[in-house]
Amino acid sequence: DGGITQSPKYLFRKEGQNVTLSCEQNLNHDAMYWYRQDPGQGLRLIYYSQIVNDFQKGDIAEGYSVSREKKESFPLTVTSAQKNPTAFYLCASSLGTGGTEAFFGQGTRLTVV
């Protein structure tokens, strides 16, 4: 079955550590996105990538980094520079041509301990 998979579902990080969230899709989508969701809030765009080996900052990119070495994969690293990393992180993909829906993964809940 085609879909988009995020792992892990839950992640705990100590302060000062970098962590990487995985996102894989087998939908043959060109575009991939990372969003952050805080309780009672909407989705805010962190980074997006329209094609392999290219990505752009979204509205809240500070403290995050990404890579897009393969079409299927768009990992997000939450660095120690992110001062408030506890949140629900959602990855999505789309055809990228505009006017098409984005498909979401099931999310990763990151907690700083």
Place this chain on the structure above:
Amino acid sequence: GESVGLHLPTLSVQEGDNSIINCAYSNSASDYFIWYKQESGKGPQFIIDIRSNMDKRQGQRVTVLLNKTVKHLSLQIAATQPGDSAVYFCAENIHQTGANNLFFGTGTRLTVIP
């Protein structure tokens, strides 16, 4: 109704009643809109979409209305069921340099009372 930047509004309805969830979008150049449903701890799921050359679109038990004059979008759910309880987001497709990105509203929490 919801709008970007506001805290999560809530809507409670009796089972069997119709629900109307509203959304004010920001960019008059947006040409495509989507409604998503998000259940607790899960990713958003597509419900229905509409393009800017339409003012109404119907699906199974759901209808989306688009008023471009006042930049307003609504989602109507007929005969609301307990399984409809979730947070509903509207999203607008905004063309940016080299990209088409979806921007989401804050969401509305719908609670269905049995």
